[in-house]
Amino acid sequence: MTTTTKRPIRSERLGALPPYLFAEIDRKKRAKIAAGADVINLGVGDPDRPTPTFIIEALQKAAMDPRTHPYSPGRGYPEFRQAAATFMKKRFGVDADADKHITxxxxxxDGISHLPAAVLNPGDVICAPDPGYPVYSSGALFNGAETHHMPLTAKTGWTPVFEDIPADVRDRARLLWANYPNNPTGATVELSFFDTMAQFCNEHDIIACSDHAYSEVYFEEAPPSFWQSKHVNLDETHAIEFHSLSKTFNMTGWRIAFAVGHPEVISALAAAKDNHDSGVFGAVQLAGAEALNQYDHPDVVAMREVYRERRDALTPGLRAMGCEVDPPRAGFFCWAKCPQGVDSMSFATRCLEEANVVVIPGAGFSKHTGNWFRIALTVEAERITEAVERMKRLNW
Ligand SMILES: Cc1ncc(COP(=O)(O)O)c(C=O)c1O
Known part of the structure; x- marks a missing residue:
């Protein structure tokens, strides 16, 4: 048998993904749990409470109907898209057509990662917030496009400064991402931010993309939609907004969401997706329609109160440790500055090693957030209080 040098299995694009910086923390966390330690995990951004019963019941009923069993139509069931359109109208006052504007x-x-395949060509540029959800740039990378990182800093309330985008980047940019309520910084914006974003994108022929995954998790005023801006129109503005049922209804595992946008952007995304997947299980769509039709159900409202209580259990304790923190107004992340002189990797390592508490170091999100860390409000308030007590005991 002749031995030949084999070519690498992983594609160059896969190999070009940034390294996973939390691997070491993950390994230590698993070792601690295996050794029986009482680890409080404030790292995971996944709701800890179950999906509300009215949605599970809708799923049970729909799953019994064999009409939900075959492949579903590419853009989804009319019932789900209509519920999404009604949600956009009732919640934001936005008139969207279920057939034209929604998929x-x-x-x-799924939508965020496949949009680049639908609208980008090799050599195009996307503008993504830094720190930000990594899928904006991995989607670009897999499609031969480059990412321009727009720094988010405390000085500007964790919003990008569009004028700082260099002219040559701006001219090649095809997509620009914003995500408010924000992961990881917990920042929120007023509608005027979307006005500025819409004007900038329109002027430079860039498709504006708003990731609204946390729109219904809020503790003060309800966050606005990009489509509420006075400078936009669903039939004219090249833009798209992503809404998810994952966080609003504790449905992360169900995999259901929708996009609302300009008809051509929506049809391009749907066409790209037709080549990747075969739609969402029909029963999940019918249960999702029920969820959206009752987006202000008492269970959903109660969940907001739960997150608020957790936030309020957390922030005074962090301040007492010398961490600078703005209590989040929405989303379920609290973003705080490490105590003076401590970098986020050392902070997260000590929290885990000495207090059995997992927090996510800001260094994992961006080069310029190495003094910040993220805590998810996805464990019960008593556990958050316990975690803060343990962290306070370490001398910072
Ligand atoms: C900012 C942001 N956008 C989008 C998503 C994707 O959520 P899903 O695919 O469950 O709708 C997440 C998930 O954590 C997120 O944090």
Whole structure:
């Protein structure tokens, strides 16, 4: 048998993904749990409470109907898209047409990751927030496009400064991403931010993309939609907004979301997706329609109160440790500055090693957030209080 040098299995594009910086923390966390330690995991951004019963019941009923069993139509069931359009109207006052402006997604990650295949060409540029959800740039990378990172800093309330985008980048940019309520910074914006974004994108012929995955998790005023801006129109503005049922209804595992946007952007995304997947299980869509039709159900409202209580259990304790923190107004992430002189990797390592508490170091998100860390409000308030007590005991 002749031995030949084999070519690498992984594609150059896969190999070009940034390294996973949390691997070491993950390994230590698993070792601690295996050794029986009482680890409090404030790292995971996944709702800890179950999906509300009215949605599970809708799923049970729909799953018994064999009409939900075959492949579903590419853009999704009319019932789901109509519920999405009604939600846009009732919640934001936005008139969207269920057939023209809406498509169903297997979670918003599905839409976010496949949009580049629908609208980008090799050599195009996308503008993505830094720090930000990594799928904006991995989607670009897999399609031969480059990412321009727009720094988010405390000085500008964790919003990008569009004028800082260099002219040559701006001219090649095809997509620009914004995500408010924001992961990881917990920042929110007023509608005027979307006005500025819409004007900038329109002027430079860039498709504006708003990731609204956390729109219904809020503790103060309800966050606005991009489509509420006075500078936009669903039939004219090249833009798209992603909405997810994952966080609003504790449905992360169900994989259901929708995008609402300009008809051509929506049809391009649906066409790209036709070549990747075969739609969301029909029963999940019918249960999702029920969820959206009752987006202000008492269970959903109660969940907001739960997150608020957790936020309020957390922030005073962090301040007492010397961490600078703005209590988040929405989303379920609290973004705080490490105590003076401590970098986020050392902070997260000590929290885990000495207090059995997992937090996510800001260095994992961006080069310029190495003094920040993220805590998810996805464990019960008593556990958050316990975690803060343990962290306070370490001398910072
Ligand atoms: C900012 C942001 N966008 C989108 C998603 C994707 O959510 P899903 O695919 O469950 O809708 C997440 C998930 O954590 C997220 O944090």
């Amino acid at each position: 169903t997604l297997l979670g918003s990650k």
